[in-house]
Amino acid sequence: MIKAVIVDDESLARRGLQLRLKQFDDIEVIAECCNGKEALQAVAEHQPQLMFLDIQMPGMDGFDVVKSMQGDNMPLVIFVTAFDQYAIEAFEVHAVDYVLKPVEEERLEQALVRARDYLQKEDAISDKKRLMDLITHITGQHPTDLNTDLKADSPAKAYPEKIAIKDRGEISFVKTQDIEWVEAAGDYMCIHANGEVHVLRSTLKQLEGQLNPTHFQRIHRSTIVNMDCVEKVCSHINSEYFLVLKGGARLKMSRSYKDKIKHFL
Structure with missing residues (x-):
């Protein structure tokens, strides 16, 4: 079942939308919200x-809701509105x-087909992780270790020590070792x-691709973390975890990526 929330003032x-969704057996409406504040609460509570x-909507509009949601627990969004002038901006927030x-x-129904496609891609990632676990169980080695001999004769990939960032005609450099974590926000990081x-x-x-995987690992579809900055791992509901960084940041690690980095913890 796909857990869904309806937000409309x-x-x-x-x-009306809930009645239409009842014809789809795989959609379960778990909450209805009349404003942006209730929407954020529903996302935090029901995921x-x-x-x-x-x-x-009065107060916090739909775009404000998207911008206020944390990237690590953000659901897929289908905008439902009476106005077509916001279409471009809607797709800019993905x-x-x-x-x-x-x-x-x-x-x-067309919109739901697109949503299912997105979710199935995430399921494919989970399936790959289960396959990696099976290989580990059979061989006693992590899949990355199995490739060590094959890669031994290949030159090691060089990763940049600094990341160049352009801003208003200026270029600044950030040392990769100083990066604590990265969060995707549309086409920007x-x-x-x-x-x-x-x-x-x-x-x-x-x-x-520019960050050394020995130190940087993906923990969510929208988050990369510097494993050297992880200070604490806290269990969460639904077999998920929170990573607490030395600087105090608290990042959620999704189930899809849990097995990928457990050998670093």
Whole structure:
């Protein structure tokens, strides 16, 4: 089941969408919210996989809700609104889809197909981790260790000691060893280093390729952490964990990446 939350300040709109979603057996609406504050509380409490989010709401609008959610527990977002002028901005914050009111059943089904595709990609990552565990169980070695002999004759990849960041015509350099953690925010990366946040236009995959995996590991689809900065590991619900860094940052490690880094902890 895909756990979903409906966020709309109009009760009739929430009710209508919930009725349409009942025809889909794999969608479970676990909360209805009438404003942005309730939406953030619902995400923190229920950890839904999908959110149907109105844009124009009093106080905190739909875009404010997206910007306020932490990247490590952010559900997939389908905007549901009566206004089409926000479509470009919606996809800039990486919405799964943008559905206009009144919601047509065919259009809603198309949006759900896209959401399922996103979630299945995450499941594929989990399947790969289970396969790696099986290899470890059979051989007594971690899969990365099995490749050691194959890579022994290959030259080691050189990783940059500094990351160049362009800002308003200036270029500053951040030492990779000073980077504590990185969080994706759309097409930009928020690099946390020495108590400061540097914004880099890049994808998480591109930046990950520049960081030495001996020290930097992905712990979530939107988060990379410097393992040397991890001070404490705290268990959480649903077999998830929080990593507490030396600087005080508290990052959630998703189940998909738990097995990948457990040999570092």
